[in-house]
Amino acid sequence: MDHDGRPPTDKERHSLELTNWREKQQAENLRAALNALPPWSKLLVWCGNGHLEKAPSGDWLPMGYWFARIGGTAPFTIDQTITIRFDPEHPRRLESLAMRYQDLLRLHGRTAGFLREEGPAELRTLSSDAFILSLDNDLE
16 A cells, blocks of 8 residues: 555554555565475464454455465464453454363363364354364453
8 A cells, every 4th residue: 555655544554455455465475485485394374363364254355365365375274363352341253162162171271272174063164274262261
């Protein structure tokens, strides 16, 4: 996005257009970093809040979506935020998922991961390849 050399305003900084542009720039930077490595190399990208989702969410086009379209290898993504309680005043749609599986999670030290096709049906329509559920959900 061109701002004629000026920093974006607060409204522009939080606009969907700027967010999508930033997500695409991040994906291009990751692709360039991966391409600069030897062909057998792997790249671990650790981020949160759905930035590695491989499908759009409404009009939001996350970095993972762009990364897959820029070319090369599709990312293998693990969503570790699906059950995190970011704001106690506004619970997330799937926050209670960990509570439904609390007995199983306790057997695994309160946190467990699984592949999308092996996990709860509620998550099979999401675009991550794997998920981590935890009973320790509060964001500190």
